[in-house]
Amino acid sequence: xxxxxxxxxxxxxxxxxxxxxxxxxxxxxxxxxxxxxxxxxxxxxxxxxxxxxxxxxxxxxxxxxxxxxxxxxxxxxxxxxxxxxxxxxxxxxxxxxxxxxxxxxxxxxxxxxxxxxxxxxxxxxxxxxxxxxxxxxxxxxxxxxxxxxxxxxxxxxxxxxxxxxxxxxxxxxxxxxxxxxxxxxxxxxxxxxxxxxxxxxxxxxxxxxxxxxxxxxxx
Amino acid sequence: xxxxxxxxxxxxxxxxxxxxxxxxxxxxxxxxxxxxxxxxxxxxxxxxxxxxxxxxxxxxxxxxxxxxxxxxxxxxxxxxxxxxxxxxxxxxxxxxxxxxxxxxxxxxxxxxxxxxxxxxxxxxxxxxxxxxxxxxxxxxxxxxxxxxxxxxxxxxxxxxxxxxxxxxxxxxxxxxxxxxxxxxxxxxxxxxxxxxxxxxxxxxxxxxxxxxxxxxxxxxxxxxxxxxxxxxxxxxxxxxxxxxxxxxxxxxxxxxxxxxxxxxxxxxxxxxxxxxxxxxxxxxxxxxxxxxxxxxxxxxxxxxxxxxxxxxxxxxxxxxxxxxxxxxxxxxxxxxxxxxxxx
Numbered sequence: 023x024x025x026x027x028x029x030x031x032x033x034x035x036x037x038x039x040x041x042x043x044x045x046x047x048x049x050x051x052x053x054x055x056x057x058x059x060x061x062x063x064x065x066x067x068x069x070x071x072x073x074x075x076x077x078x079x080x081x082x083x084x085x086x087x088x089x090x091x092x093x094x095x096x097x098x099x100x101x102x103x104x105x106x107x108x109x110x111x112x113x114x115x116x117x118x119x120x121x122x123x124x125x126x127x128x129x130x131x132x133x134x135x136x137x138x139x140x141x142x143x144x145x146x147x148x149x150x151x152x153x154x155x156x157x158x159x160x161x162x163x164x165x166x167x168x169x170x171x172x173x174x175x176x177x178x179x180x181x182x183x184x185x186x187x188x189x190x191x192x193x194x195x196x197x198x199x200x201x202x203x204x205x206x207x208x209x210x211x212x213x214x215x216x217x218x219x220x221x222x223x224x225x226x227x228x229x230x231x232x233x234x235x236x237x238x239x240x241x
Numbered sequence: 242x243x244x245x246x247x248x249x250x251x252x253x254x255x256x257x258x259x260x261x262x263x264x265x266x267x268x269x270x271x272x273x274x275x276x277x278x279x280x281x282x283x284x285x286x287x288x289x290x291x292x293x294x295x296x297x298x299x300x301x302x303x304x305x306x307x308x309x310x311x312x313x314x315x316x317x318x319x320x321x322x323x324x325x326x327x328x329x330x331x332x333x334x335x336x337x338x339x340x341x342x343x344x345x346x347x348x349x350x351x352x353x354x355x356x357x358x359x360x361x362x363x364x365x366x367x368x369x370x371x372x373x374x375x376x377x378x379x380x381x382x383x384x385x386x387x388x389x390x391x392x393x394x395x396x397x398x399x400x401x402x403x404x405x406x407x408x409x410x411x412x413x414x415x416x417x418x419x420x421x422x423x424x425x426x427x428x429x430x431x432x433x434x435x436x437x438x439x440x441x442x443x444x445x446x447x448x449x450x451x452x453x454x455x456x457x458x459x460x461x462x463x464x465x466x467x468x469x470x471x472x473x474x475x476x477x478x479x480x481x482x483x484x485x486x487x488x489x490x491x492x493x494x495x496x497x498x499x500x501x502x503x504x505x506x507x508x509x510x511x512x513x514x515x516x517x518x519x520x521x522x523x524x525x526x527x528x529x530x531x532x533x534x535x536x537x538x539x540x541x542x543x544x545x546x547x548x549x550x551x552x553x554x555x556x557x558x559x560x561x562x563x564x565x566x567x568x569x570x571x572x573x574x575x576x577x578x579x580x581x582x583x584x
Contacts, residue, residue, distance in 0.1 A: 139335070139338075141331060141335035142335045142336070142337060142338075144297060144331070144335065145335035145336075145393075146348075146352075147297055147324075148295055148297060148324060148327075148328070148329040148406075149324060149325070149328070149349040149352055149400065150320075150321040150322060150323070150324035150325050150349075150353070150400075151321070151352045152321060159351070159352070160337065163337065164337060164338060166339060237339075238339070239339050239340075239341070239381075239382065240338045240339070240380075240382045241382055
């Protein structure tokens with residue numbers, strides 16, 4: 023149905039999309055996980071309340087999340103160029119994706135950690151556990167099911183963003199969908215890329231859910 | 242000096258500009274090896290008090306001395322170390338739900354930096370003590386309430402504490418399980434000499450296991466002393482209320498009816514001391530006087546191995562007969578006190 027060039031292009035597109043999504047999620051967690059932990063523990067009901075720190079992170083998270091992704095993509099071009107050396111292509115797209123993902127991931131981590139039963143935290147405190155120990159051995163362990171669900175949601179969302187980045191030369195399936203499907207009216211290619219994106223989201227979702235259920239020992 | 246000493250402790254919470262005095266001028270002395278009960282209705286402040294004993298709550302005013310050291314003067318690090326000696330168990334067990342039984346018991350040891358292998362070995366010994374060795378790989382969700390509390394007790398014992406705080410530890414359990422857990426706590430107290438502080442709203446718990454008791458209401462200790470004394474000579478209204486409410490379930494519904502009756506008659510409360518409960522004093526009295534008395538409440542129970550009891554009698558209106566009855570009872574060596582409307 024498609025020429026071998028188109029098929030090859032689609033395969034490369036899948037690879038680029040996977041690369042952008044996975045790398046951005048990974049780096050998003052490198053920064054978003056600590057930020058989420060700090061948000062959860064510095065809140066007034068947290069284990070180490072710190073109003074100043076909480077307010078600061080809260081405002082940063084809200085500001086970044088309020089900026090539409092496309093605007094962020096453009097605003098960050100100088101920053102991206104400074105780090106990657108160019109402002110187009112999949113690797114360059116990772117930078118704005120990570121920036122957009124950090125506050126989003128931090129919020130999800132924060133909400134997961136808040137779900138941990140206050141009684142268990144109190145028990146750990148009664149044993150003389152330090153704040154660090156409580157975070158590592160209680161919060162992250164007890165919330166792991168919810169955290170994994172969070173990763174699943176993050177992957178799906180970042181995949182969507184990466185497709186959006188295609189409009190400004192970001193590469194990947196989104197790029198193909200825009201350039202061939204939309205600009206050249208090749209509906210066939212557009213449909214195929216959209217279906218491929220759906221399949222990718224499905225795969226992430228299924229793996230994430232299976233894993234979280236498997237690791238949940240509460241039932 | 243007592244093992245635990247609380248001096249002039251007060252705690253107040255401020256939320257939305259409203260100040261609530263949770264605890265007011267609490268003074269307590271708990272000796273090494275005691276099983277000390279702190280009883281009160283919900284909202285009396287007993288859970289806050291027990292959390293002041295390991296500084297999970299910081300008192301607003303006052304001091305907590307544990308084995309000669311004042312917790313308020315400690316740095317954060319010292320305090321974390323001190324908590325190793327003061328274990329705690331909870332109403333809702335508070336186990337790590339994502340960890341299996343043996344890992345839960347290992348948890349406090351790992352906090353203290355004990356090697357994993359050693360911690361596991363110790364955990365297995367502890368599970369044997371609480372009778373759960375075959376459940377070591379189960380997860381908390383697969384256990385019954387009583388089994389979960391046993392895991393929590395094993396976990397509490399892991400750090401070789403000298404004090405064990407129990408915050409309503411049996412309140413979520415059925416009567417049989419409660420009895421078994423209390424037996425276990427008693428064994429632990431005898432075997433390891435661990436001082437146990439029990440917070441409860443159930444007088445039956447105090448009666449079964451404690452040797453000392455403090456009665457709390459509205460953030461204050463109303464009365465404290467040996468369980469035997471408090472049961473036989475309650476001095477305060479709060480103590481009497483709690484003893485009257487010492488109900489193992491079904492008597493709750495009768496309570497208001499009982500109160501109505503208590504409002505009308507001239508009533509006396511008779512306290513049976515050692516062994517006299519088995520003598521048919523009341524029956525003999527009725528035979529001798531030839532006049533009936535109304536038994537409004539009667540209760541004998543085993544307090545620390547001694548039969549203790551109390552009975553509330555409604556007496557006939559005739560003042561002369563009342564006097565005769567009171568004299569008869571006093572002659573038999575029993576104690577009487579008049580009961581007023583709101584027992």
